Structure formats: structure tokens, C-alpha cells
Amino acid sequence: MSDELKRGLEGVVVAESGLSHVDGQVGKLVYRGYDIEDLALKAEYEEVLYLLWHGELPTRAELDAFTDELVAEREVDDDLLETVATLAEADERPMAALRTATSMLSAYEPEADADAEDRDAALRKGRRITAKIPTILAAFERARQGEDPVDPDPSLSHAGNFLYMLTGTEPDAVSEETFDMALTIHADHGLNASTFTGMVIGSTMADIYSGVIGGIGALSGPLHGGANQDVMEVLYEIDESEKDPVEWVIDVRESGRRIPGFGHRVYKVKDPRAKLLQAKLRDLSESSGDTKWLDYTTAIEEYLTEEGLVEKGIAPNVDFYSGSVYDHLGIPLDMFTPIFAMSRAGGWIAHVFEYQEDNRLIRPRARYTGATDAEFVPIDER
Structure with missing residues (x-):
């Protein structure tokens, strides 16, 4: 049995499934x-x-x-x-x-x-x-x-x-x-x-x-589950700053901050779910007459795309647009x-x-890195 360490189970296949398939290379x-x-x-x-x-x-x-x-x-x-x-x-x-x-x-x-x-x-x-x-x-x-x-x-x-x-x-x-x-x-x-x-x-x-x-x-x-909230907090921050969204992104990137909602563990191109929610955000914006979040997210995506992030495999994921959609729906x-x-x-x-249906108890192993020859000392002698 191989002792090769796979942190985060990266690349490890642990089961077969007919439920869903993600092709991150083509989105x-x-x-x-x-x-x-x-x-x-x-x-x-x-x-x-x-x-x-x-x-x-x-x-x-x-x-x-x-x-x-x-x-x-x-x-x-x-x-x-x-x-x-x-x-x-x-x-x-x-x-x-x-x-x-x-x-x-x-x-x-x-x-x-x-x-x-x-x-x-x-x-x-x-x-x-x-x-x-x-x-x-x-x-x-x-x-x-x-x-x-x-x-x-x-x-x-x-x-x-x-x-x-x-x-x-x-x-x-x-x-x-x-x-x-x-x-x-x-x-x-x-x-x-x-x-x-x-x-x-x-x-x-x-x-x-x-x-x-x-x-x-x-x-x-x-x-795992909090990125859409992070995106929305960024949009609030941009709004409060009264800066142009692109100007704000340039400033925060120069300070070393990452822009949430970009990049995914699997997708190397734009998340197909992001495309769907972007279209729905447009529908909601037109229905309500409030296009602010649509304008901000569109401007940020276009700028970061021009900057080459998508070419590097860092593309918008589902969270980049879901927060704006939920905000339009009145969800806190x-x-x-x-x-x-x-x-x-x-x-x-x-x-x-x-x-x-074909159950086997999931029981992985860890590579032990602790001591192997520690000598036990009675408690009163420690």
C-alpha cells in the first residue's frame, strides 16, 4: 500500500458516483x-x-x-x-x-x-x-x-x-x-x-x-460555504467607498487582498452556474430598476478578465453572482x-x-509522525 501523502485528498478517487460530474477544464x-x-x-x-x-x-x-x-x-x-x-x-x-x-x-x-x-x-x-x-x-x-x-x-x-x-x-x-x-x-x-x-x-x-x-x-x-457572503461584503465595501469598482479592485489588489468569488478548486474556466446566475441577476435588476450590483460585478469581471486572471485559470465561480441574487431577493x-x-x-x-448501495466503511490512514520510543514515567516522578 502506498504511503504517498495526498493533503486534502487532492486527486484521490474514493468512490464511484452517477449523480453529478464536474468538468473543470471546459466548465x-x-x-x-x-x-x-x-x-x-x-x-x-x-x-x-x-x-x-x-x-x-x-x-x-x-x-x-x-x-x-x-x-x-x-x-x-x-x-x-x-x-x-x-x-x-x-x-x-x-x-x-x-x-x-x-x-x-x-x-x-x-x-x-x-x-x-x-x-x-x-x-x-x-x-x-x-x-x-x-x-x-x-x-x-x-x-x-x-x-x-x-x-x-x-x-x-x-x-x-x-x-x-x-x-x-x-x-x-x-x-x-x-x-x-x-x-x-x-x-x-x-x-x-x-x-x-x-x-x-x-x-x-x-x-x-x-x-x-x-x-x-x-x-x-x-x-466551503461562505464565499458568496464574502463577495457581498466586498460589494458593500465598494458602495460605501464611493469609488469606481475597478478603481477599488486595483487598490485592494495592490494591497495584497484577494477578490472573493474568483477561482475554484475544480473549475479552470468560468463556472457554468455563475453564467446562469449572472443572467438571473440581470433579470432581477431590470425588474427592480436597481442595477447597482449588476454594474459592479460586471465591471469587476471584465477588468479581471482583461488582466489575465481567467487565462490563468482564476475565473468567476458561482459565489461571485449568487450573493447579489440573494440580496435582490431580500435574503439577509x-x-x-x-x-x-x-x-x-x-x-x-x-x-x-x-x-x-455498495457500502464500505470509509477509513483512511494517516502517516504517523510522532515519537515511537517514549519512556513512561509514573505521575509522582514527573
Whole structure:
């Protein structure tokens, strides 16, 4: 067995998957063979969930039944909502609140005692988690604002219902369509850190709640899920400086700062998801009449492209545009990563189920670098 060290598991293939494929050289992302652009523009998030969980796109009848099952699971127990309100009053971080509330969901799971290998029961659990996370997040944000939670609206889509529960107002068509696309393009992305965390947990045959909670924990780290918030903070900083965006970028680059939203561990060209969200940002800007963030991001991308960053493989990633889109939708800055988790939960669940079909406990090794001949000294002689 080779002892070659691969820090961060760089280049290590640990599993086979038919769920999603990222071709970073040409900027292509597919879910089960379908190009992300087709899914983002032509399918609803519920269709994408069905595709990831069941292996094929649903018929109209299958989608209707699947959607009805999701809608039926949206409500959250009052005791859990009280806990969410308590977390908000305690000024808990949104991702930490989501982690705690998702863990508490298992206390109300009607099939908690189902065998770990009962795939149908596990899928129903995954469906409950996916349906309830939006309710939890919306209730948490409203509690922070001193407002009561809004009950789910069964007539609205997964995306539309979240925006409704968050604001208390039914979203317009552009907003709902945009947020639905955002959920779709964030649903899965190969073996990223949070997906791999969920798979490791799933390989022990722990329940799906544990896998999703692990994914939330991994996503909460700033090196994984927080870049869109960083981009938005930069845009705020530019706005407050009253400088031209390009002038601001030149100044901060000369000071040694990096521009968030550029560069990706896999993509060496512009992220296809960034292209989709850039177009939606344009739609939202035209609909609202506020083009500020579109103007800023476009100017920055054009300048950095002219400076040769894209040629060096440092191109805009999905986070460069997602923050601006969420801001237009009225989503608070520190809720951006929880929104990411709300979407990616579907992918985590799919990967856990897929891996468990041919399960092997994930148990890597570490190269030991410690002492080998330390002499033990009794405590009274130390």
C-alpha cells in the first residue's frame, strides 16, 4: 500500500458516483447526465430532487405525487419552532441554529426506529428533512426580526414557499423562478467537503439525520460555504467607498487582498452556474430598476478578465453572482450559507443513499509522525 501523502485528498478517487460530474477544464456540470443549464432553465427544483433521488426525470404524474409528498412534510412541530425562536433570541449563528434544529427534527421522526438498511424509510426521512429545512430557516429569520413564523403555503413551490415564509408576501414570478434556479444549481457538485462528510457518516450506517447534520457542519466553514457572503461584503465595501469598482479592485489588489468569488478548486474556466446566475441577476435588476450590483460585478469581471486572471485559470465561480441574487431577493447576508444548505441537503441525501448501495466503511490512514520510543514515567516522578 502506498504511503504517498495526498493533503486534502487532492486527486484521490474514493468512490464511484452517477449523480453529478464536474468538468473543470471546459466548465461543464451535469446531474445524472443532464447539463445544468437545461435543468436550471427547464426544470423545477422538485424535478431535480426526484432525478437525484430516483435516477431519472419524473413524469408529470410522478412529479405531482412527489411534490405532494414534500408539501405534506413542510410543517414543523411547535416545540421545535419555540427552540428556533430561543436560538434567535440568543443571537445564535444561522448555520449553527440550522444544525441544532435539524438534529432536533429527529426527535419527532415517526420512523426513528426503522432499520438503517430500510431504504424506503430512509428516503422518507430524507424527504421530511428536505421539506422542513426551509420552514426552520424562515422561522429563525422572522424570530430574529421579532415576527411570528409564517405557516407553509401548500399551493406554492419549494422555492416560492420559502420566500413566502421568509417575507410573509407571495413572491413575484421572477423572484420565484430565480430562487428555484439557485436551488437547482446548488443541489449537487461532486464530492465537495460537505458531501464527502455526509458520505463518511453514511458509510457507518448512521441515520440520514446524522449525515445531513454533518454536511451542515462542514458547509458552515468559511473555506466551503461562505464565499458568496464574502463577495457581498466586498460589494458593500465598494458602495460605501464611493469609488469606481475597478478603481477599488486595483487598490485592494495592490494591497495584497484577494477578490472573493474568483477561482475554484475544480473549475479552470468560468463556472457554468455563475453564467446562469449572472443572467438571473440581470433579470432581477431590470425588474427592480436597481442595477447597482449588476454594474459592479460586471465591471469587476471584465477588468479581471482583461488582466489575465481567467487565462490563468482564476475565473468567476458561482459565489461571485449568487450573493447579489440573494440580496435582490431580500435574503439577509448571514443567511446565504444556510440557503446553500437548504439546496445541497438534497444532494447530500442522494450521495449517502448511493454510497450505501455498495457500502464500505470509509477509513483512511494517516502517516504517523510522532515519537515511537517514549519512556513512561509514573505521575509522582514527573
